[in-house]
Amino acid sequence: MPGPSTELVQQLYRTPPDRFVAARDAAVADARRAGDPTTARELARLRRPTVAAWLVNLLAIRRPELVADLVHLADALRAAQRELRGSRLRELSAQRRAVVGALVAEVRKLAAAEPEAPPAGRLPLAEVEATLNAALSDAEVAEQVRAGRLLRSASYAGFGEVPRPQLRLVTGDEEEPEATRPTRRPGVQREGRAAAPDRAGERAAQAERAAQRAARAERARRRRALDREWDRARADQLRAEDELTEATGQERDGVAVLDGIETELAELERRRAVAEQDLSRAKLARRAAERAVTVARRRAGEIEAAVEALAAEEGDADAGGGAAD
Numbered sequence: 001m002p003g004p005s006t007e008l009v010q011q012l013y014r015t016p017p018d019r020f021v022a023a024r025d026a027a028v029a030d031a032r033r034a035g036d037p038t039t040a041r042e043l044a045r046l047r048r049p050t051v052a053a054w055l056v057n058l059l060a061i062r063r064p065e066l067v068a069d070l071v072h073l074a075d076a077l078r079a080a081q082r083e084l085r086g087s088r089l090r091e092l093s094a095q096r097r098a099v100v101g102a103l104v105a106e107v108r109k110l111a112a113a114e115p116e117a118p119p120a121g122r123l124p125l126a127e128v129e130a131t132l133n134a135a136l137s138d139a140e141v142a143e144q145v146r147a148g149r150l151l152r153s154a155s156y157a158g159f160g161e162v163p164r165p166q167l168r169l170v171t172g173d174e175e176e177p178e179a180t181r182p183t184r185r186p187g188v189q190r191e192g193r194a195a196a197p198d199r200a201g202e203r204a205a206q207a208e209r210a211a212q213r214a215a216r217a218e219r220a221r222r223r224r225a226l227d228r229e230w231d232r233a234r235a236d237q238l239r240a241e242d243e244l245t246e247a248t249g250q251e252r253d254g255v256a257v258l259d260g261i262e263t264e265l266a267e268l269e270r271r272r273a274v275a276e277q278d279l280s281r282a283k284l285a286r287r288a289a290e291r292a293v294t295v296a297r298r299r300a301g302e303i304e305a306a307v308e309a310l311a312a313e314e315g316d317a318d319a320g321g322g323a324a325d
Contacts, residue, residue, distance in 0.1 A: 003042045004031070012046060013057045013148055016116045020048040025248060051118060052127035052153040055107050060148035062110050066103060067146050073099055074136045100132045127153035152230075155223075 008027060015023045024046055031040035049057060060067045077092050107128050111117040134154040135142040141154045 004039045008043075009046070010061050010148060012043075013049065013054070014061055016114065017048050017051055017054050019116065020054075021244075024048075047151055049150060050124075050127075050152045052124040052131065053150040055111060055123065055125075055128050056131050056145055056150050056153070057148040058110050058114070059103060059107050060145055060150075063106060064146075066106060070099060070103065070132065070135060071142050071146055074139070074142045077136055078139070096133075096136055100129055100136070103132055104129050124153070130155040 004027070012020065012024055012027065024043060028040045028043045031037075031043060073092065073095060077096065080092055104125055108120065108123065108125065111123055112120065117123075131141070131145065131150070131153045135145045138154070144150050144154075
């Protein structure tokens with residue numbers, strides 16, 4: 001069998017997270033009753049999204065044209081990064097901020113139209129915004145967002161694709177890849193350019209960049225540690241949900257077996273009552289027949305005695321007539 005339909009899966013992922021498991025289990029039960037174990041298994045594998053992921057999925061399902069615009073912008077950004085087009089990057093970055101802001105506003109509207117959505121003040125819109133920004137930088141996240149099957153929010157701390165394109169130095173009138181710029185001796189000026197900055201300023205800038213790199217590395221290390229912990233916690237959650245699904249299915253099967261046995265018992269009780277009634281009628285009929293036999297036997301005995309008496313009288317009569325002759 002082909003498995004669950006796209007409409008059914010989208011319907012589940014439109015369901016608020018606190019009702020997702022119940023809705024999924026109901027769909028699994030419906031598939032089992034319909035004799036479709038493949039669909040039941042695939043539905044049982046669906047996992048509950050976080051609130052932020054649900055909001056992004058809601059956007060993808062309700063407003064797919066807006067998410068398509070986001071994906072197109074992501075493609076344009078990656079192309080500009082690969083081609084090292086600084087002016088185009090600046091233009092797209094401004095467009096990026098406008099698009100993400102508009103999408104977050106649309107998410108707020110969609111949530112307000114959902115009767116069981118969290119209150120506006122408790123919506124994790126920062127996570128939604130981080131996820132949309134991650135989709136603009138990561139093609140895999142963009143595809144998950146477009147499909148409306150996101151399970152958790154995403155974030156992206158870097159810039160550009162991974163692996164990143166070659167960095168370049170962008171000036172106001174000209175762009176030149178940093179790795180291809182010619183090396184210049186200290187104190188030597190290029191024609192038409194200002195003198196090299198003083199060494200103290202360069203050292204301070206280098207120190208600042210080193211500190212920023214160290215801070216980014218520390219944040220990345222903490223992010224990896226948190227991601228590992230989250231993965232372990234998520235694995236435990238998924239394992240527990242699978243056990244719950246299995247236990248729920250076993251309970252449901254047990255209830256069905258018990259219902260069947262109780263139905264059989266009720267039928268047996270009904271048949272027993274009918275048999276008891278038939279037996280009672282048969283006993284009454286036997287007793288009536290016994291009484292009838294007794295009466296008939298007595299009557300037959302009486303008639304037989306009368307016949308014998310009559311025969312005796314006839315014998316006596318015949319004997320007296322012979323003597324007279």
